[in-house]
Amino acid sequence: MAHLLMLIGLPGSGKSTVAAQLATQEGWQIVSTDRIREQLFGDAAIQGAWPQVWAEVERQLRAIAQSSDGKVIYDATNVRRCHRRQFLTRARSWGFDTIEAYWLDVPLAVCLERNQRRDRQVPVPIICKMYRQLRGGSPSVKEGFDRLIRDRFPYPCNQLPNCH
DSSP states (O other): OEEEEEEEOOTTSSHHHHHHHHHHHHOOEEEEHHHHHHHHHSOTTOOOOHHHHHHHHHHHHHHHHTSTTOEEEEESOOOOHHHHHHHHHHHHHHTEEEEEEEEEEOOHHHHHHHHHTSSSOOOHHHHHHHHHHHHHTOOOGGGSOSEEEEEEOSSOOOOOOSOO
16 A cells, blocks of 8 residues: 655745654655755756656656555645645545645744755745745645644744745
């Protein structure tokens, strides 16, 4: 049975850290849009042509779905509901029997702070746009997930930047 775990969260929310932990501890494979951009364009910061990135995402996921015990994490922001729904339909057609979502619900201010500490920073206006997209379509099992895990950041944050 092929099992897919879709990570959802802003840049700096901890998606890649969670993916690496699961890969190490539980043997999950990772399909990461950042890694794919690095392979294709020589640098994860180069966005490149999305159709080219998507073709490689699809190729990797199809191969894993066809393996008898495929367990894969899709490491991307996945902030837009309409894109998640389209992805779910495709993933099921590739043979994934179980599709779960893991939403890293981390305050915007925390993500922005973490982003500032990174070598490869995502521009603040892009993170703010993603924040609005995610808040406008919060993940739900109604999208077609078999299960949704919402991991809320444990510390309240009262000073969100003005991205509304």
